[in-house]
Amino acid sequence: MKRFARPMCAAIVMALLLLTVILPAGAASAYESYAQCLSELGVFKGTGNGFELERAPTRAEGLVMLIRLLGAEQQATALADAEIPFTDVPAWVHGYVAYAYQNGLANGIAADKFGTDNLIDARMYTTFLLRSLGYRDTEGDFTYAKAVEFATGIGLIPSDLNARLASETFVRGHVARMSYDALRFPCKGEQTLLVEKLERDGKLSVGMANKFIATVIDPNQAQTAVDVADNKRSIVLIRAANGDSSWQGSGIILDADGTIATNFHVMDQAEAMMVQFDDGTIYTGEVVVQDYSIEHDLAVIKINKTGLTPVKLGDSNQLKVGESVVAIGSPVGLFNTVSQGVVSSIRDGRIQTSAPISGGSSGGALFNMKGEVIGVTASTIVDGQNLNFAIPVNILKGLSGKRALSLTAFCRETFLNPPQNLRLVREVDGVYYVQFDPVPFADYYNVYYAPPEDMYWYEPYAMVWSEDYSFSVDWIKPGETYEFAVKAVRLGAQSDESNVLTIKRDLSLNSRIPCYSDAWWVPDFSKICGYKENFHYTAYNCVSYYYSVDRFEYIEAYYDLLFDSGYYYDDVMSNELTGDGDSFNVPMYFYNPSIGKGIVCDITSAYGEFQIFTMTQ
Known part of the structure; x- marks a missing residue:
């Protein structure tokens, strides 16, 4: 008879009896x-x-x-x-x-x-x-x-x-x-x-x-998530601390002699650690960092404990989108929570999964239905639904395990330095281009800004470093001054802030906007919109300009230019001027607090005239 290939495992035959000896769960x-x-x-x-x-x-x-x-x-x-x-x-x-x-x-x-x-x-x-x-x-x-x-x-x-x-x-x-x-x-x-x-x-x-x-x-094929859940005895809860700060994550037992894998960001800057096991026992002894990868967000530690139950590592290269997976970790401290989902995608070198995870699951295990670890759970997109990510286990296999660093040495070696040499590289027509020296392994940077007199920084916005300049600022009004600082971000943790850069914009508008020679703070309507002045006069400390305008959109564009130049529309003053029916028709009053100057624009609709007034003192 034809001979078939033999599989890896086995089982056989028998009769039965009555005795309540229970197998492990699943x-x-x-x-x-x-x-x-x-x-x-x-x-x-x-x-x-x-x-x-x-x-x-x-x-x-x-x-x-x-x-x-x-x-x-x-x-x-x-x-x-x-x-x-x-x-x-x-x-x-x-x-x-x-x-x-x-x-x-x-x-x-x-x-x-x-x-x-x-x-x-x-x-x-x-x-x-x-x-x-x-x-x-x-x-x-x-x-x-x-x-x-x-x-x-x-x-x-x-x-x-x-x-x-x-x-x-x-x-x-x-x-x-x-x-x-x-x-x-x-x-x-x-x-x-x-x-x-x-x-x-x-x-x-x-x-x-x-x-x-x-x-x-x-x-090796587990039949249900119940079978895979039996691996929870090989998953630990990790609590880390630095001074008054503390946080928690998860870990995976790799061998019986105390080798545990987790995420780098669970270990980052940890001065002390506690490891809790599935049986409730807690380890607070020495922790040695055997190896780590900031790039891949992985770390391997060794504790002085033996007799542990290790996981079986699978081959993440064999994963297929759509296959079922089980995640085990401790989200928000809920020890060894089991969740199930599928491999949603292999995206940017990471495993995307619908198996629910949350903060605290970091460093936990993603299992295939053979009960093999195929990923280390690492992150989630909070604004999405079940958009979670794990680092392929084959990357974990590549760590050498030979560093043997104490926690103190590990913190010193991996400290996230703040960005250095924050500086203005150029300014063109009121746009300020800013650069700084990049920080190794930073994922991105947070830019903070505030007027100098403010005690607190405004909410930051994120950006990435680029070769020419890293960010630009085009919203500083003439006469305004702002301070800027940058912090590097790695795996969600921020560095200290960089040096503070102060940017002050000149009161003069001439560098970007043509202004009248006898009123340098008033944008020149004739040069901007192409209309020739009918006439203008200066009397009683007041300068007035008159134009015949047949396109109202040019007047609207002039209003927008005033806003861009640091002027604000004052409806109270505009209403007061409107009440003076002998002087104005439809007055619009604009005020620039940085330079302490005001402008009145008026439209005489019956004659199609546009008029601009300002005080010289």
């Missing part, structure tokens, strides 16, 4: 697919309570599985009335015990006791599996004491399952997975899989054997 459902596949093959059977994958198996159940894997169930059932020396064997398993006893596969625990209801452990069941594959402990292939180690060494038990067997109570779920693997494993000294041998020997139909081989179960 583990039963992870083994369900193995049990179902074996049930269809006829080698794993349930009870009235289903497969009971959370219950510990008995010696009798393990023995039944062995005989089924040997394809000897028919011979065993034929021995239902055979004589055996054991008095503790019920009728349903009598033939199996008789067959095992007669063929030297199993002995009793005493001369008259088989130990039918005694619980079986991983070592005993592994011995049964090895025997079903043709390995014999009686012939020196392996020893009973080292059965699990031997099976792991030849690849029958994968390393991740071996770790679970060492840390978890042995249950029927483990039996299902181990039996599945054994059926797909080559028999001793052959290229033939055990399931192929059963088909060749007539113990299974060709159709059933082919169906079993074609139904490949990925042992």
Whole structure:
């Protein structure tokens, strides 16, 4: 028969009993697919309570599985009335015990006791599996004491399952997975899989054997978010402090000896740290920064604690948009919160996900549905809906882990310096161009401004550094003075402010706007709008200019120019002048507080005249 490729993991067969030994959260459902596949093959059977994958198996159940894997169930059932020396064997398993006893596969625990209801452990069941594959402990292939180690060494038990067997109570779920693997494993000294041998020997139909081989179960594929959530024991809450300031984030346990990954911005300027674990214990001892990347917002720390449960790292290069993911972290301090979503996009080298995260989730883990970490949760767009981002885990794998910095040395090395040499590079027609020296690794800069007499800076606006100039100012009125300062921003944290730059605009408008020679503060309507003066006169400390205007939009443009020049419309004074019907028709009064000068513009609609008045003193 055609041979198929063997998958990475396993599960097998058995009967059942009653015992309430519980698997870790989600583990039963992870083994369900193995049990179902074996049930269809006829080698794993349930009870009235289903497969009971959370219950510990008995010696009798393990023995039944062995005989089924040997394809000897028919011979065993034929021995239902055979004589055996054991008095503790019920009728349903009598033939199996008789067959095992007669063929030297199993002995009793005493001369008259088989130990039918005694619980079986991983070592005993592994011995049964090895025997079903043709390995014999009686012939020196392996020893009973080292059965699990031997099976792991030849690849029958994968390393991740071996770790679970060492840390978890042995249950029927483990039996299902181990039996599945054994059926797909080559028999001793052959290229033939055990399931192929059963088909060749007539113990299974060709159709059933082919169906079993074609139904490949990925042992790393968690079935639900419940399974992935079991990884919360590998996620920690981090509290950091600097002086009177404190903040919190999350972290990911990378190995059993205290290596933890988080975001750089969780560590940035931390003088002290506390790490809280899923079991409630808290670590406040020494913290060593093994490596960090400001560019990628990652840090790896080491604490003096062993016996931790690490995560399994996946391959972020294999991510596909639309696949389901689970995030675990501590948003706003809600320890180890689990949320689910999908990979929304791979954007600018980061993983965009709809799995909800919030402040405090930084440094937590983004898992695929195999239970592998594929990203470190880092940021969210507050104004959006479920627009969250994680740093691909393959970038984390690239950190060296060899820096070994104390927190003090780390803070000194990564301090965010303020921008230096804030300066005016040029001024053109009232537009001021400003530059400063860039700060390494700054994401952007906040520009602060205020009149010198103000005690507080106005709300900042963000900008990025550029080669020629970084920002410009075109709104300073003649005679006004403003102060400017810049702060560098990295991962949301600001540096101290730069030196203060003072910009004062000259009272003269001549550098940008042509003004009358006898009233330098009044924009020259004739030169600006192209109309020739009818006449103007100076008397009683008042200068007056008269024009015949046939396009009212030119007058409106002149008003706009006055506003740009620092003038403000004074409706109170305009109304008072309107009440003087002998002097003005439709007066508009404008005042420039910086220079203490006023201008009256009047329209004589009956003659199409535009008039401008100002006081010379």
